[in-house]
Amino acid sequence: MRSTKMLPRIGLIVFIFFQIVASNPLFAKGKQTIKIAYLTQMQKARPVLSNLDPIIENKGVLGAELAIEDNNTTGQYTKQQFTLERFIVPVEGNVTDTFNKKIAKKYAYVVTNLPPELTNTVADLAEAKDVLLFDVATVDDALRNKECRANALHLLPSRAMRADALAQYMMKKRWTKWFLVIGAAAEDKLYAEALKRAAKRFGMNIVQEKTWEHSFDARRTAQSDVAVFTQIDDDYDVLVVADEQGQFGEYLDYRTWIPRPVIGTQGLVATSWHKTHEQWGATQIQNRFKEKAGRWMEEQDYGAYLAVRAIGEAATRTQSNELKPIKDYLLSDQFALQGYKGTPLSFRPWDNQLRQPVLLAAPRSLVAVAPIEGFLHPKTELDTLGYDQPETECQWSKGK
Amino acid sequence: MNKWAISLLLSVLTASVQAEVVFVTLEKDNALALVDPVDGKLIKTVEIGQRPRGIAISPDYKVLYIATSDDNTIKMVDTETLKEIGVLPSGDDPETFALNPKGDRLYVSNEDDSRVTVIDIAMKKAIKQIQVGVEPEGITVSPDNRWIISASETTNMLHWIDAKTNNIVENTLVDPRPRAVTFTADSKFAWATSEMAGSLMIVDAKTKQVTKRIGFEIQGVTKDKIQPVGVVIDKESKRAYVALGPANRVAVINAQTYEVEKYLLVGQRVWNLAFSPDQKRLYTTNGVSNDISIIDLNSQTVTKSIAVGNYPWGVAVKP
Numbered sequence: 001m002r003s004t005k006m007l008p009r010i011g012l013i014v015f016i017f018f019q020i021v022a023s024n025p026l027f028a029k030g031k032q033t034i035k036i037a038y039l040t041q042m043q044k045a046r047p048v049l050s051n052l053d054p055i056i057e058n059k060g061v062l063g064a065e066l067a068i069e070d071n072n073t074t075g076q077y078t079k080q081q082f083t084l085e086r087f088i089v090p091v092e093g094n095v096t097d098t099f100n101k102k103i104a105k106k107y108a109y110v111v112t113n114l115p116p117e118l119t120n121t122v123a124d125l126a127e128a129k130d131v132l133l134f135d136v137a138t139v140d141d142a143l144r145n146k147e148c149r150a151n152a153l154h155l156l157p158s159r160a161m162r163a164d165a166l167a168q169y170m171m172k173k174r175w176t177k178w179f180l181v182i183g184a185a186a187e188d189k190l191y192a193e194a195l196k197r198a199a200k201r202f203g204m205n206i207v208q209e210k211t212w213e214h215s216f217d218a219r220r221t222a223q224s225d226v227a228v229f230t231q232i233d234d235d236y237d238v239l240v241v242a243d244e245q246g247q248f249g250e251y252l253d254y255r256t257w258i259p260r261p262v263i264g265t266q267g268l269v270a271t272s273w274h275k276t277h278e279q280w281g282a283t284q285i286q287n288r289f290k291e292k293a294g295r296w297m298e299e300q301d302y303g304a305y306l307a308v309r310a311i312g313e314a315a316t317r318t319q320s321n322e323l324k325p326i327k328d329y330l331l332s333d334q335f336a337l338q339g340y341k342g343t344p345l346s347f348r349p350w351d352n353q354l355r356q357p358v359l360l361a362a363p364r365s366l367v368a369v370a371p372i373e374g375f376l377h378p379k380t381e382l383d384t385l386g387y388d389q390p391e392t393e394c395q396w397s398k399g400k
Numbered sequence: 401m402n403k404w405a406i407s408l409l410l411s412v413l414t415a416s417v418q419a420e421v422v423f424v425t426l427e428k429d430n431a432l433a434l435v436d437p438v439d440g441k442l443i444k445t446v447e448i449g450q451r452p453r454g455i456a457i458s459p460d461y462k463v464l465y466i467a468t469s470d471d472n473t474i475k476m477v478d479t480e481t482l483k484e485i486g487v488l489p490s491g492d493d494p495e496t497f498a499l500n501p502k503g504d505r506l507y508v509s510n511e512d513d514s515r516v517t518v519i520d521i522a523m524k525k526a527i528k529q530i531q532v533g534v535e536p537e538g539i540t541v542s543p544d545n546r547w548i549i550s551a552s553e554t555t556n557m558l559h560w561i562d563a564k565t566n567n568i569v570e571n572t573l574v575d576p577r578p579r580a581v582t583f584t585a586d587s588k589f590a591w592a593t594s595e596m597a598g599s600l601m602i603v604d605a606k607t608k609q610v611t612k613r614i615g616f617e618i619q620g621v622t623k624d625k626i627q628p629v630g631v632v633i634d635k636e637s638k639r640a641y642v643a644l645g646p647a648n649r650v651a652v653i654n655a656q657t658y659e660v661e662k663y664l665l666v667g668q669r670v671w672n673l674a675f676s677p678d679q680k681r682l683y684t685t686n687g688v689s690n691d692i693s694i695i696d697l698n699s700q701t702v703t704k705s706i707a708v709g710n711y712p713w714g715v716a717v718k719p
Contacts, residue, residue, distance in 0.1 A: 070534045073514065074555040077533070077571040281553065284511050284535050309554075316556070316573065336596045338554065338577040342646070343624045344596040380624050 032080045034071075034321045036311060037103045038064050038304070039122070040113035041089040049246050054295075060113040060136055061086060062293045063301030064308045066285075071312030078316050084308070100127050108132060108323040111307045112152075113300055116140045123149040124398065132327055134310070136303030141194060144351040144387060148394035153310075153330070153352045155303035159194035161386035162270035165358035165370030166240070166263055167198035168384070172372050175237035179230070179260070180209040181252070183243040191242035191265065207234040212248050226255035240264045267362070270370070273302035274361040279369075280342035306345070306354065310337050341369070343382065351394040355382040420676060421479075421718045422683050423464060424692055425452040428710035432466065432482070437681060437694055437717075440704040446482050449475055454496045455714035459503040464716060467494040467508070474508065474519070479718050489526045491517040498548065500541045500563070507548050507561075509536040516550050516559075518566055528566045532559045538580040544587040547605065551578040551592060558592055560608060570608045575599045579629045580672075584637050584655070593628035593642060600628055600642055600651075602658070614653065618663055621647050630673040632682070634697075641682055641695075643670040650684060650693075652700060664702050666693035671712075677719040685712040 038061055045055060064084055071082040087102060089095050095118055103110060104127030112119055116138045123133055133152040135143070141160045143152070157165075170176070178199060182192040192209075199206050210229070230239065230252075239256060241264040243249035249266030261267060275296040278286065285305075289297040297305075314329040315321060329335055331352075336344035341357045348355050360368040371381040383389075421443070422435040430450055434443040449468030456465045457479065464477040467490060474494055476486035490497070490508045494517075497508040506519040510529075516536060518528040533555025541548050541563065548561040551574075558581060560570040575594030583590050583605070590603045602612040616626045627645035633655055634640070642651040646669050652662040667686025670693070674683050682695040686705075692712055694704045 070554050073534050073552075074557065077555070077557060078573065281535065287512050313556075313576070336576045338596050342627075344576065344598075377622070380622055382624065 032315075032319075032321050034080060034082045034109070034311065034315050035107050036064075036068070036082065036084050036308060037087060037107040037110045038084055038113070039087045039089075039095070039099065039103065039110055041093065041095050041118070042091045043115075044091055046245055047247075049248070049250055056295065056298060059298045060111075060300035060304045061088075062289070063136075063297065063303065063305035064111055066289055066292055066301075067305045067308030067312065070309060071315075074312060074316055078319070080315055080319075080321070082308070082312060082315075096121060096125060099125060104128070104131070108321075109134065109311050109326075111136055111304055113137045113304065116143055119143065119152065120147060120149060123152045130323060132323060132330075134304075134307035136300050136307055140190065141387070144353050145393040148351055148396070149398050150352075150396040153307075153347060153354070155306050155310075155354050156299055157270075157272050157356060157358050158353060158386050159191050160197060161353075161358055163191070163194035163198035164201065164385045165270045165360060165372075166195070166268070167202040167204060168370050168372040168375050169268075169360050169368050170204065170238060170240075170263065171202045172368075172374070175261075175263075176204050177234070177236045178204055178206045178238055178240045179232060179234075179236040180206050181229075181239060181241045181243075182209065182211050183241075183245070183247055183249070184211065184214060185243075185245055185247070187244045188242045188265075191244055195240055195242060195264070206240075207236050208232050212243070214247065226251050227257050230255075231257040236260060238263055239267075241266055268360055268367055269362075270358050270360055272299050272356065272358065273297055274359050274366060276361050276364060276366040277340075277359055278366075280340050282340040285340050306337060306339055310335075313337055348383070348389070350389045350392045351387060353386060355380065355385075357382065358385060422674075422692065423455060423457070423479075423716045423718070424685060424708050424712045425455045425466060425714040426709040426711060427451055427453055427687075427713045430468075431709060432464075432477075433708040433712070434482075435692065435706055435708065437676065437683065440694065440706055442706055442708055445709055448477070449473075453713045454494065455716045456497065456499045456506075457716040457718060458499070459501070461718045465497070465499065465506060466714075467497060469493050469495055474506065486524060488519050488521070488524055489517075490519070491515070491526065491529065496537055496539055498539045498541050500548075501543055501545050505541075505563075507539050507541065507550070509539050509550060511535050511537065514552070516548070516561065530561060530566060530568065532568070533557050538578060538592070540581050540583060540590070542583045542587040542590075542605065543585055546587065547583075547590075549581050549583075549590055549592075551581050553577045553579070553595075558590065558603065558608075572603055572608050572610065574601050574603075574610065575613075580631050582631050582633060584633055585635050586637070591631050591633060591640060593631050595627045595629060595645065598623060598626040598628060600631065600653070612658055614658055614660065616642075616644060616647075616651055616660060616663075618644075618647055618649060621649075629671050630684075632673045632675060634675065634679050639697075641673055643673050643684060645669055645671065646688075648686075650682070650695065662700060664695055664700070666695070666702055667691045667705055672714050674715040674717050676717055683715050683717065685715050687711055687713065 068084045111134045253262045314326040318325040339345040358370045375384045424433040432448040450470030454467035474488040474490040491510040508517040516530045533552025535553040538551035550559045558572040575597035577596040581592040600614040626647045630643040640653040649663040668688035684693045691705045
């Protein structure tokens with residue numbers, strides 16, 4: 001259905017595009033070009049719990065492509081052209097080499113979809129000094145605090161922002177007694193740290209904390225295992241799980257010893273984007289993305305979309321393609337990015353984190369959007385999520 | 401029956417026929433609500449089609465145009481019988497549209513396709529599709545029928561379409577996520593709201609430049625809650641009214657000095673606005689609190705709020 005419909009439409013768009021080019025007095029000679037690089041490395045596929053969700057290999061890049069189209073629609077009228085060059089490093093390849101040889105000195109704006117350590121490795125390269133990185137993959141609080149870099153902006157909400165969003169919701173529901181279940185991966189411990197920080201901030205009580213150990217004993221099944229595992233001495237209101245890779249978290253719901261909701265990385269999750277989100281014009285971008293990609297938009301796609309749109313917005317407003325005015329604008333009070341979440345998004349100048357609402361979603365319904373009503377802040381309620389200015393440990397010594 | 405009784409009966413009948421009616425589209429109820437604004441009562445609710453949003457009334461007040469977004473049509477409804485009398489080909493997912501002053505052309509924003517569809521109402525045909533910026537939303541026709549302005553939310557522009565040729569001749573870059581746009585009665589200025597910057601811009605129709613920017617400040621409401629959406633200006637260009645979305649207020653602006661005179665507390669997520677035909681009252685749709693507010697413009701006070709149904713979206717008024 002879609003493909004048969006697309007062809008004449010593309011024809012029409014091309015035709016109309018030339019009409020606009022021919023008829024629009026603004027669209028003429030002397031175009032400014034804004035070159036954006038997209039840098040990622042293929043990752044080895046991790047084991048998955050089930051085959052329900054297809055493995056998506058191109059998370060991120062399609063969001064950047066959609067944003068380039070949007071930027072160029074605006075660019076037609078403002079004499080600016082945006083280009084996106086993709087650099088996809090193979091699993092065994094060397095990201096630093098690719099950056100030094102192909103990106104450095106050629107691109108001022110680089111969207112990075114890389115693991116945390118590699119993100120900072122790139123940020124610390126001598127050649128990255130005059131580059132602004134748009135990190136669309138990491139959620140690490142370290143990269144926004146002690147390990148922050150002045151030349152890297154973070155588009156996705158940090159673990160602390162997510163944990164605070166969950167805590168606000170649990171506080172509203174008066175689910176104050178948490179049973180915290182943590183996976184064995186290093187990332188799970190980081191998420192658990194963020195949850196503990198949130199519990200402290202919002203006066204929640206972690207009645208017990210347990211680590212889920214993976215074992216290969218064939219006599220044990222999720223059905224019996226979870227019931228035994230969740231049989232703890234203290235009563236609790238909610239099971240809070242930290243299992244970022246989804247190694248066991250999906251087993252918890254409906255199998256706990258006493259009936260309790262599951263929240264965290266499974267059950268009710270905190271995320272920057274979700275397929276159930278349709279408010280504030282989100283339906284439009286969900287439709288546009290699906291038409292382009294043939295799948296739902298993932299968090300990295302959303303991050304990359306916002307990154308490229310942020311560059312577009314700053315370039316349009318400053319009428320420039322140069323790094324300094326664009327970076328200054330991005331970090332200024334004037335910058336207001338439309339992100340389909342009902343409130344303008346902007347960067348926190350103290351840690352380069354994009355301030356944004358966090359969605360709390362169940363698999364098939366959007367449950368709430370944090371900041372939850374009632375959590376107040378003198379400047380913007382968005383800063384009730386994550387590390388606020390007085391709490392930041394970020395010092396801009398690196399990446400300048 | 402004596403003559404006296406008959407004339408009384410007649411006068412009662414005509415009074416009930418002539419009473420002002422406010423029509424409100426209910427996005428989530430697939431329905432249209434009819435409200436008597438003088439008595440302050442919901443008269444009735446009728447089914448109208450899938451996801452009704454944009455609504456307009458013909459200059460002779462005989463026909464309602466209602467965008468039923470999920471039916472991908474604009475329906476023509478008789479204002480007396482409330483029966484469907486025709487369907488216009490609106491393109492995909494119509495939301496907002498504008499009627500020209502004569503009432504023979506309709507301009508529809510097709511948000512997903514980044515275009516504006518021009519419909520000839522007599523022929524019930526789309527006569528042109530104009531490519532505009534990404535996610536066009538607000539649309540208006542100048543009272544002198546010279547310009548159509550389409551505001552694109554993601555491109556952040558007002559596209560000036562010549563009503564004679566249906567071509568874009570100029571573009572004005574405005575603050576992020578422009579939502580609604582309307583002209584002053586003399587067609588000299590366009591007023592446009594920006595949802596994300598929380599501002600109102602006044603654009604000179606001659607130069608197509610923003611000549612004035614108005615910001616809003618409300619005590620106890622954070623800046624990011626102030627999201628201007630609908631805007632209307634009275635016939636004398638004395639005052640303009642701006643719906644401020646989740647700030648739950650309507651701003652009253654002196655249209656001569658551009659001063660914000662007052663904020664009126666209305667329902668939650670106030671969205672679209674419409675004057676009564678005599679411009680004595682202003683009606684607001686409040687998307688989250690599921691009601692409409694009635695503002696008495698003489699005293700500049702909110703006199704009533706009336707529960708109408710789920711997600712009241714658009715509003716049109718018949719005298």
